[in-house]
Amino acid sequence: MLRDAVRSLAEAKIAPHAAAVDEEARFPQEALDALTANDLHAVHVPEEYGGAGADALATVIVIEEVARACASSSLIPAVNKLGSLPVILSGSEELKKKYMTPLAKGDGMFSYCLSEPDAGSDAAGMKTKAVRDGDFWVLNGVKRWITNAGVSEYYTVMAVTDPTKRSKGISAFVVEKSDEGVSFGAPEKKLGIKGSPTREVYLDNVRIPADRMIGAEGTGFATAMKTLDHTRITIAAQALGIAQGALDYAKGYVQERKQFGKPIADFQGIQFMLADMAMKIEAARQLTYAAAAKSERGDADLTFQGAAAKCFASDVAMEVTTDAVQLLGGYGYTRDYPVERMMRDAKITQIYEGTNQVQRIVMARNLP
Numbered sequence: 506m507l508r509d510a511v512r513s514l515a516e517a518k519i520a521p522h523a524a525a526v527d528e529e530a531r532f533p534q535e536a537l538d539a540l541t542a543n544d545l546h547a548v549h550v551p552e553e554y555g556g557a558g559a560d561a562l563a564t565v566i567v568i569e570e571v572a573r574a575c576a577s578s579s580l581i582p583a584v585n586k587l588g589s590l591p592v593i594l595s596g597s598e599e600l601k602k603k604y605m606t607p608l609a610k611g612d613g614m615f616s617y618c619l620s621e622p623d624a625g626s627d628a629a630g631m632k633t634k635a636v637r638d639g640d641f642w643v644l645n646g647v648k649r650w651i652t653n654a655g656v657s658e659y660y661t662v663m664a665v666t667d668p669t670k671r672s673k674g675i676s677a678f679v680v681e682k683s684d685e686g687v688s689f690g691a692p693e694k695k696l697g698i699k700g701s702p703t704r705e706v707y708l709d710n711v712r713i714p715a716d717r718m719i720g721a722e723g724t725g726f727a728t729a730m731k732t733l734d735h736t737r738i739t740i741a742a743q744a745l746g747i748a749q750g751a752l753d754y755a756k757g758y759v760q761e762r763k764q765f766g767k768p769i770a771d772f773q774g775i776q777f778m779l780a781d782m783a784m785k786i787e788a789a790r791q792l793t794y795a796a797a798a799k800s801e802r803g804d805a806d807l808t809f810q811g812a813a814a815k816c817f818a819s820d821v822a823m824e825v826t827t828d829a830v831q832l833l834g835g836y837g838y839t840r841d842y843p844v845e846r847m848m849r850d851a852k853i854t855q856i857y858e859g860t861n862q863v864q865r866i867v868m869a870r871n872l873p
């Protein structure tokens with residue numbers, strides 16, 4: 506029922522704008538409005554804070570179905586979870602009430618600020634600093650590649666509070682867009698997910714009350730990594746949705762397109778490609794849903810399974826979307842058809858929330 510409802514909404518209100526959002530590299534406001542009106546913009550927020558209380562699998566299905574129509578739009582529910590999960594996992598009750606309530610209502614989105622210009626895969630090498638000053642912390646630094654920066658009201662920021670302790674000297678904070686000293690860079694000009702703004706976040710003597718720290722001092726990096734264990738599964742869901750969208754489009758196209766006097770779908774070479782695409786998507790789906798169940802239960806092998814789902818599903822998305830372009834021939838290579846956009850959008854799923862090389866490092870360190 507959830508899948509049907511989200512699919513209908515995405516087809517009616519999100520898909521019609523996907524090409525323009527990509528072409529104009531503009532924020533998918535129509536998608537945000539439609540998702541918020543239907544309580545699908547941050548479905549993971551628990552009911553006690555006014556949220557929909559969706560479990561990890563339901564959240565995956567929402568993201569998957571939105572991504573099937575528009576990958577940029579799927580980053581609304583996905584990054585709302587990424588940005589706010591540190592608060593849900595490690596924040597005080599007051600912090601949860603203060604920030605989950607407006608998020609659930611649709612009054613403000615959440616972003617996640619881990620990466621920096623010189624700290625990507627090696628995120629613990631970050632330089633952004635937070636220095637205690639009485640009942641306040643003062644933050645200085647630059648966060649890079651922040652999804653939905655400038656649009657979001659709230660930012661989970663990881664910053665160094667003790668430079669002698671590397672990852673154990675990093676703490677997490679909630680920073681608000683309206684805090685004095687917060688500003689944003691120009692939107693990055695990207696290959697894909699062009700509707701999702703990616704910007705730098707500048708923190709210039711941002712003075713915030715001490716109770717904005719998420720969890721205890723020095724636990725920010727652990728919280729950031731624990732968050733990714735859960736949210737890599739949402740990137741797997743995004744990848745899965747993009748791949749399914751490409752397969753569905755290609756499946757229809759090959760019935761219509763005639764060469765040598767018959768639909769190209771009649772050629773076995775085409776049928777075998779479609780069979781492989783569907784097989785890979787189904788394998789990615791099973792891995793992703795199983796990982797979502799593990800996320801919900803907090804299973805001990807979640808770290809491996811989350812990395813495996815993200816790595817596998819994103820590689821599948823890249824293969825399937827590339828094959829979809831191939832199935833449309835020259836037409837597939839143009840912006841008159843959606844598979845070209847889907848192929849560009851798929852690429853990012855192999856890069857963010859840890860590149861697929863990093864996922865392999867994570868898996869190797871956590872072999873079942």
Ligand SMILES: Cc1cc2nc3c(=O)[nH]c(=O)nc-3n(C[C@H](O)[C@H](O)[C@H](O)COP(=O)(O)OP(=O)(O)OC[C@H]3O[C@@H](n4cnc5c(N)ncnc54)[C@H](O)[C@@H]3O)c2cc1C
Binds near residue numbers: 616624649
């Ligand atoms: C569109 C977009 C949105 C993003 N959104 C966010 C966000 O909202 N919040 C956030 O915090 N970050 C975000 N990121 C950042 C993203 O997570 C990083 O780009 C990613 O982790 C890689 O870091 P890097 O770009 O510095 O690459 P690098 O770390 O410089 O990596 C370069 C290459 O080296 C490889 N490599 C690095 N180390 C190793 C190793 N030990 N072994 C093998 N290979 C290795 C990598 O796999 C990659 O192929 C986003 C990025 C993009 C492009």
